[in-house]
Amino acid sequence: xxxxxxxxxxxxxxxxxxxxxxxxxxxxxxxxxxxxxxxxxxxxxxxxxxxxxxxxxxxxxxxxxxxxxxxxxxxxxxxxxxxxxxxxxxxxxxxxxxxxxxxxxxxxxxxxxxxxxxxxxxxxxxxxxxxxxxxxxxxxxxxxxxxxxxxxxxxxxxxxxxxxxxxxxxxxxxxxxxxxxxxxxxxxxxxxxxxxxxxxxxxxxxxxxxxxxxxxxxxxxxxxxxxxxxxxxxxxxxxxxxxxxxxxxxxxxxxxxxxxxxxxxxxxxxxxxxxxxxxxxxxxxxxxxxxxxxxxxxxxxxxxxxxxxxxxxxxxxxxxxxxxxxxxxxxxxxxxxxxxxxxxxxxxxxxxxxxxxxxxxxxxxxxxxxxxxxxxxxxxxxxxxxxxxxxxxxxxxxxxxxxxxxxxxxxxxxxxxxxxxxxxxxxxxxxxxxxxxxxxxxx
Numbered sequence: 001x002x003x004x005x006x007x008x009x010x011x012x013x014x015x016x017x018x019x020x021x022x023x024x025x026x027x028x029x030x031x032x033x034x035x036x037x038x039x040x041x042x043x044x045x046x047x048x049x050x051x052x053x054x055x056x057x058x059x060x061x062x063x064x065x066x067x068x069x070x071x072x073x074x075x076x077x078x079x080x081x082x083x084x085x086x087x088x089x090x091x092x093x094x095x096x097x098x099x100x101x102x103x104x105x106x107x108x109x110x111x112x113x114x115x116x117x118x119x120x121x122x123x124x125x126x127x128x129x130x131x132x133x134x135x136x137x138x139x140x141x142x143x144x145x146x147x148x149x150x151x152x153x154x155x156x157x158x159x160x161x162x163x164x165x166x167x168x169x170x171x172x173x174x175x176x177x178x179x180x181x182x183x184x185x186x187x188x189x190x191x192x193x194x195x196x197x198x199x200x201x202x203x204x205x206x207x208x209x210x211x212x213x214x215x216x217x218x219x220x221x222x223x224x225x226x227x228x229x230x231x232x233x234x235x236x237x238x239x240x241x242x243x244x245x246x247x248x249x250x251x252x253x254x255x256x257x258x259x260x261x262x263x264x265x266x267x268x269x270x271x272x273x274x275x276x277x278x279x280x281x282x283x284x285x286x287x288x289x290x291x292x293x294x295x296x297x298x299x300x301x302x303x304x305x306x307x308x309x310x311x312x313x314x315x316x317x318x319x320x321x322x323x324x325x326x327x328x329x330x331x332x333x334x335x336x337x338x339x340x341x342x343x344x345x346x347x348x349x350x351x352x353x354x355x356x357x358x359x360x361x362x363x364x365x366x367x368x369x370x371x372x373x374x375x376x377x378x379x380x381x382x383x384x385x386x387x388x389x390x391x392x393x394x395x396x397x398x399x400x401x402x403x404x405x406x407x408x409x410x411x412x413x414x415x416x417x418x419x420x421x422x423x424x425x426x427x428x429x430x431x432x433x434x435x436x437x438x439x440x441x442x443x
Contacts, residue, residue: 023094030070030091032439037066041123045116059101064109067095068117072432073439075409079107114416118427124434125295125319131441133291138390139324140398141312141333143284143305144406147413148268148422152279265417269301281414283426286312287398288324291437294401294430295319299423305332310341323347328394339374350391353379405433 024030037043046061070092071082085092086100093100101109110117128134262268262279271280282303286296296315298308309329317323323345331352342349353375382389405411409432416425 020094020097023090027443029439030095032442033070034066034095037062040127041120046113063096068110069432069435070095072428073435077415079103082106114424118424121427121431122319124431128293128434128438131438133293133441134288134295135290136288136324138289138326138393139286140394141286141329142398143282144402145271145273145278145280146283147278147280148265149414149417150262150264150268150279152270154262154264267301267419271303281422284308284312285401286316287401289393289397292401293434293437297426297430299426301419306335309333309338326390328391336374339378351378405429
């Protein structure tokens with residue numbers, strides 16, 4: 001007896017065209033994103049930038065915003081990959097209604113409205129708060145290093161710049177003299193009106209390289225002068241305060257020999273990670289313990305986390321109008337100014353005062369602290385609670401968020417270049433994360 005199979009007719013035509021709403025099931029993330037964009041989010045800033053009737057009618061801004069937010073939420077960031085998904089995946093087809101934009105349109109829309117797209121973070125955060133996903137009972141802070149759109153091998157130290165600049169200048173001068181000698185000889189042999197006196201391409205390339213090194217050197221020198229001026233101003237302000245020990249050397253206007261600058265993305269920096277060194281940025285997030293919602297974010301090109309503590313707290317207050325009850329952070333944020341910040345703002349803090357050993361119950365101090373100091377009090381607070389310390393919430397609140405962003409959704413390298421653009425791109429990543437959490441709560 002032969003088995004009967006379900007019919008498979010590739011040439012079957014449909015009597016009525018399908019609705020794009022039927023491409024995905026009810027409760028699908030793409031439907032939620034479209035509903036939020038069309039019904040909840042204020043896109044007046046984006047809409048106001050379109051004026052006049054000249055040229056081909058553009059794609060609807062709401063559709064483009066929904067497309068980008070959904071793409072980031074499912075881990076697709078490249079404009080080419082987004083455009084490809086619009087013709088291959090039914091969830092993307094449902095958003096664009098079978099009218100797929102090309103990758104240049106997607107890329108240009110993102111570039112043109114980058115600031116407005118990053119500002120959507122606050123609107124989505126407010127929606128999460130209205131849905132009861134943000135309580136600010138406990139907020140955990142942490143940072144993660146993410147690669148820049150630049151290779152660390154395209155960076156050069158100030159010392160090497162000076163050496164290479166001299167070498168290139170000598171090479172270029174030699175080639176120019178050789179070219180001038182050859183021109184003189186050819187003029188005698190062929191006549192002065194003959195062609196062939198142009199410089200070779202390789203001379204121009206070396207000259208371009210020399211010019212780029214000169215620009216990078218000038219930028220490092222300008223940074224060193226600005227830093228030295230700020231340090232001198234601080235020293236003059238504190239001159240009347242007696243200090244023990246030898247007097248510190250005056251700040252230098254010359255860059256450190258090992259100070260580096262990248263030719264591809266000059267604002268990125270070499271950062272140390274547990275897996276080695278990368279050319280990248282330090283992305284920061286403050287995560288609410290209620291539902292792992294990112295309530296504030298910052299980004300810098302400095303590998304040290306301490307300077308990001310107060311800006312993250314400022315971001316929470318600015319976004320939600322109040323301070324959290326508790327804050328936890330690892331030892332990278334521990335400093336006397338940060339502990340004073342917690343005390344002034346009346347926030348109960350749990351900041352590790354030293355590195356935590358693997359398998360230990362709590363992070364305890366590895367540095368000496370004066371009795372009664374803020375550092376000593378924080379050490380006692382962490383040690384007294386033991387395995388019940390609220391500090392333990394940090395790992396289960398903020399670290400999974402970075403795992404979801406980098407591992408589950410594959411965001412391991414920024415697409416844009418320049419710190420202002422990178423800040424906006426990180427804001428979009430945080431917005432997409434909160435959208436997913438909002439969708440899970442609504443399911």
